[in-house]
Amino acid sequence: xxxxxxxxxxxIGVVGLxxxxxxxxxALLISGHPVKGIAPKKNDMKDALPxxxxxxxxxxACGLLxxxxxxxxxxxxxxxxxxxxxxxxxxxxCVTEVEEIKGEVYxxxxxxxxxxxxxxxxxxxxxxxILQKLVPNPSRFMGVHWAEPAYMTxxxxxxxxxxxxxxxxxxxxxxxxxxxxxxxxxRKDIRGFVTNRLxxxxxxxxxxxxxxxxxxxxxxxxxxxxxxxSWMTFMGVFQRMDQLGLEDFAEAFGxxxxxxxxxDKVPLLMQxxxxxxxxxxxxxxxxxxxxxxxxxxxxxxFAAFNEDIYHLASAYSPTRKKKQFHE
Amino acid sequence: xxxxxxxxxxxIGVVGLxxxxxxxxxALLISGHPVKGIAPKKNDMKDALPxxxxxxxxxxACGLLxxxxxxxxxxxxxxxxxxxxxxxxxxxxCVTEVEEIKGEVYxxxxxxxxxxxxxxxxxxxxxxxILQKLVPNPSRFMGVHWAEPAYMTxxxxxxxxxxxxxxxxxxxxxxxxxxxxxxxxxRKDIRGFVTNRLxxxxxxxxxxxxxxxxxxxxxxxxxxxxxxxSWMTFMGVFQRMDQLGLEDFAEAFGxxxxxxxxxDKVPLLMQxxxxxxxxxxxxxxxxxxxxxxxxxxxxxxFAAFNEDIYHLASAYSPTRKKKQFHE
Numbered sequence: 001x002x003x004x005x006x007x008x009x010x011x012i013g014v015v016g017l018x019x020x021x022x023x024x025x026x027a028l029l030i031s032g033h034p035v036k037g038i039a040p041k042k043n044d045m046k047d048a049l050p051x052x053x054x055x056x057x058x059x060x061a062c063g064l065l066x067x068x069x070x071x072x073x074x075x076x077x078x079x080x081x082x083x084x085x086x087x088x089x090x091x092x093x094c095v096t097e098v099e100e101i102k103g104e105v106y107x108x109x110x111x112x113x114x115x116x117x118x119x120x121x122x123x124x125x126x127x128x129x130i131l132q133k134l135v136p137n138p139s140r141f142m143g144v145h146w147a148e149p150a151y152m153t154x155x156x157x158x159x160x161x162x163x164x165x166x167x168x169x170x171x172x173x174x175x176x177x178x179x180x181x182x183x184x185x186x187r188k189d190i191r192g193f194v195t196n197r198l199x200x201x202x203x204x205x206x207x208x209x210x211x212x213x214x215x216x217x218x219x220x221x222x223x224x225x226x227x228x229x230s231w232m233t234f235m236g237v238f239q240r241m242d243q244l245g246l247e248d249f250a251e252a253f254g255x256x257x258x259x260x261x262x263x264d265k266v267p268l269l270m271q272x273x274x275x276x277x278x279x280x281x282x283x284x285x286x287x288x289x290x291x292x293x294x295x296x297x298x299x300x301x302f303a304a305f306n307e308d309i310y311h312l313a314s315a316y317s318p319t320r321k322k323k324q325f326h327e
Numbered sequence: 328x329x330x331x332x333x334x335x336x337x338x339i340g341v342v343g344l345x346x347x348x349x350x351x352x353x354a355l356l357i358s359g360h361p362v363k364g365i366a367p368k369k370n371d372m373k374d375a376l377p378x379x380x381x382x383x384x385x386x387x388a389c390g391l392l393x394x395x396x397x398x399x400x401x402x403x404x405x406x407x408x409x410x411x412x413x414x415x416x417x418x419x420x421c422v423t424e425v426e427e428i429k430g431e432v433y434x435x436x437x438x439x440x441x442x443x444x445x446x447x448x449x450x451x452x453x454x455x456x457i458l459q460k461l462v463p464n465p466s467r468f469m470g471v472h473w474a475e476p477a478y479m480t481x482x483x484x485x486x487x488x489x490x491x492x493x494x495x496x497x498x499x500x501x502x503x504x505x506x507x508x509x510x511x512x513x514r515k516d517i518r519g520f521v522t523n524r525l526x527x528x529x530x531x532x533x534x535x536x537x538x539x540x541x542x543x544x545x546x547x548x549x550x551x552x553x554x555x556x557s558w559m560t561f562m563g564v565f566q567r568m569d570q571l572g573l574e575d576f577a578e579a580f581g582x583x584x585x586x587x588x589x590x591d592k593v594p595l596l597m598q599x600x601x602x603x604x605x606x607x608x609x610x611x612x613x614x615x616x617x618x619x620x621x622x623x624x625x626x627x628x629f630a631a632f633n634e635d636i637y638h639l640a641s642a643y644s645p646t647r648k649k650k651q652f653h654e
Contacts, residue, residue, distance in 0.1 A: 147554060157550065198529050220511075236549065242607035242617075245609050264585040279572050280570060305561040
């Protein structure tokens with residue numbers, strides 16, 4: 001069993017220092033780990049430290065730090081040299097979602113670490129069972145999928161591939177509680193992970209309703225925000241059923257399931273978006289339209305919301321651990 | 328166009344004073360309307376006033392009132408006598424979801440009001456197109472579906488039946504903004520309303536994943552709470568796609584839709600729940616198990632969360648109106 005004190009001695013590597021990687025570095029530093037951040041790209045190395053400092057300042061402003069920023073930075077090494085990973089018990093990969101690039105990165109990690117080091121990938125696109133074929137010890141390979149910003153979300157999805165050993169996955173699961181997460185544990189490597197799959201079921205139905213003229217983009221969003229949004233942070237889908245009383249559900253399932261959309265096809269509206277090269281907020285053309293100012297204001301506002309919902313979710317979490325910084 | 332001042336003179340009736348009906352009464356009182364509450368059942372009449380006072384106290388504690396409770400109560404008439412509905416421009420029905428009972432209630436409302444009075448039903452089970460056949464003027468009949476507690480949720484679903492006239496539905500839609508709602512407007516009377524249908528798509532997929540051993544009830548709930556729950560109150564499904572960047576979605580839809588569950592059948596787990604007479608929180612037997620104390624504590628905790636999420640949702644709403652109590 002991992003003890004609070006152990007965290008201080010469990011070195012963790014993070015390979016890939018983009019936005020996601022940097023925020024994982026920050027999450028691990030806040031938890032007390034010594035962290036080795038490796039930049040596979042020159043640009044990452046240049047941008048990483050200022051970004052990590054910004055994120056630490058943000059975490060401080062949100063009341064997540066118990067010591068001065070310098071105390072966390074002292075435990076961080078940033079480098080392009082993989083040899084710094086030598087003593088890491090866990091190396092988290094978060095580079096581009098391209099199998100060849102990930103494969104090259106794994107070779108360098110393997111060359112620098114021992115056979116017992118666990119390698120985890122942040123992928124949400126490539127099955128773990130495929131990625132783990134790229135390393136010499138696949139039993140020590142798994143998916144550890146973070147949500148951005150990693151230091152201020154409680155989500156973490158741990159996924160076993162076909163060859164992942166149970167003990168290593170359990171160890172990371174235990175460790176994740178020290179990161180103040182509510183980790184979920186996927187025993188099988190399904191396509192699209194749990195929440196993603198559930199959301200795809202929503203996407204399929206919602207595009208169907210819109211194509212049939214039964215609702216609009218704006219109304220569907222409002223309805224989801226103010227209905228589902230009013231309970232989802234507090235409870236999950238099954239708890240919601242328990243709350244509403246289970247009696248009528250079986251009958252409703254029998255009545256409504258046969259009317260749900262079963263299409264395999266990419267919805268027409270989505271095809272049109274692709275043709276129009278709409279990339280959403282990024283180029284201000286999407287399912288909604290935005291001015292540059294609106295897009296910016298919207299992102300600023302979401303960052304503020306993010307902080308509020310993190311604190312709210314934490315306040316109502318049954319398993320929240322009080323974090324301590326140990327010396 | 329409705330003006331702030333008009334609200335004070337638009338009388339609204341509420342028929343059915345159970346938990347839902349009472350909280351609709353409170354929502355309308357807070358908005359400034361004179362309200363006539365009609366109790367079709369003797370028990371409702373006995374319990375309604377204390378419950379409404381409790382709910383007003385709750386609203387006061389949450390900072391929703393601008394005047395003393397008495398000022399709101401002065402505008403409320405409670406009775407078993409339908410004749411008090413005489414001057415109401417809108418009568419909201421929220422009685423049991425049984426067509427015959429609703430039909431009897433509509434006859435009494437019609438006998439007491441003019442041909443121009445709009446009758447709205449809170450139903451979420453019976454299609455509006457069917458219910459409106461029970462009244463002599465179906466063009467003035469529609470669905471107005473509230474979420475409980477009605478004075479502290481921003482959700483409201485307005486549904487036209489086949490025969491509902493556009494002007495009346497638009498008038499209620501306008502009115503709803505004075506109730507501090509984010510109303511959605513369903514042009515067609517689809518089975519199961521928007522959010523319900525989207526949630527059924529989630530239910531179908533989530534039971535499928537569990538029956539295949541790909542996740543557990545607990546993990547699926549955690550994943551939805553801490554992933555979807557971290558953005559849903561802020562934005563809807565389409566806004567979320569715009570935020571993530573639309574580019575990869577079309578490709579992912581084509582890949583994942585064919586793997587989603589298309590079953591028409593009531594999931595086995597749900598069938599077992601029905602056989603075991605599990606009614607969730609109500610009898611402490613459901614998809615989770617609870618002690619009586621846990622169930623109570625959980626409901627208390629959700630009531631507190633409800634208040635927090637209402638304020639959070641309001642703070643990030645782009646269209647929030649400042650309420651005023653006018654004399």
